[in-house]
Amino acid sequence: MLTTLIGFLVSLAAAVIPTFFYALAFYLADRYEREPVWIGIVAFLWGAIPAVVTSLFGEIVIGIPFVGDPGSLTAAIVESALVAPFVEEFAKGLALFAIYKFMRNEFDGVLDGLTYGALIGFGFAMTENFLYFIGAFSEGGFVDLTVLIFLRAVIFGLNHALYTGLFGIGLGMARQAKDNRTAQRWAIAGFVAAVGAHALHNLGASLSSVNSFGIVLSIGLAVAGIALIGVVVLLTWRQERLWLRDELDEEVGVLLSQAEYDSLVGGWRRSPLLDARKNRAQAQRLNKSVEIAFRKHRLRRLGPEREPKLAGQIEDLRGQILGG
16 A cells, blocks of 8 residues: 555656646746746646546547557557547647637747647646556556656656647747738648657657667657757747847837846846846836837737737837836
């Protein structure tokens, strides 16, 4: 009884603790305009509960017609590399698309899409990992549990964040598209990339039991995914810093001081928004100034026809700063 309890607690800790730090790192990666905490929590919880339940149900219903010989390698490949990726990415992507569609003021571009997608993916991974860890402990004790924790929480710990993050990147590009057709293409491309990356990983995992190339494929994808996330974050930081430079230049002396402007647009130092936390009024002014810059950029790029509410929102934010 004690051994079972310890196994349960170890499984729970191994599922929750790494996921918490991964999710926190992604959330903090947004240097200039952090997303509302409550939306991040909702996104994470969607991945952790409804998306998992929906995926389990969908894989059972959709998988039955495709799996003609349960237990065989062919059935495992079909189920894990064809059915599961589509069903799981669809279930996770529902919440991500809802944020993109109905909370447009909190979805500015690529980094926002990556952040929300990653949070949903981490929620999904936490629950899925816990279920797998419990199963491994039941079948093989602490030895199997340790191996699986190393694989799922460490080596492949960012996988689900990457998959749904790819869809988020596509939606982020769609958010910046100048016409609906281009936006639709970006959204579809992001979803296809999410399903494709997920399918390739699962294919490698399924083949690893008969060929070492399988595990090489899965690990290679994980490494490439981490590299891709890093490149996207760095490029987005650079792009957003240019937006701030161009859109806030005329606001110096009106909404913010020259020193505040320089701190926002200068170099790769730690986020000036973090430095301003000790001064609540300054932090609020900088946050609203960043929001103004992003909205001005979107209005300039997309025009008032596609974004008819932006001009009013910019003036409201400007009034809040000046009134405060």
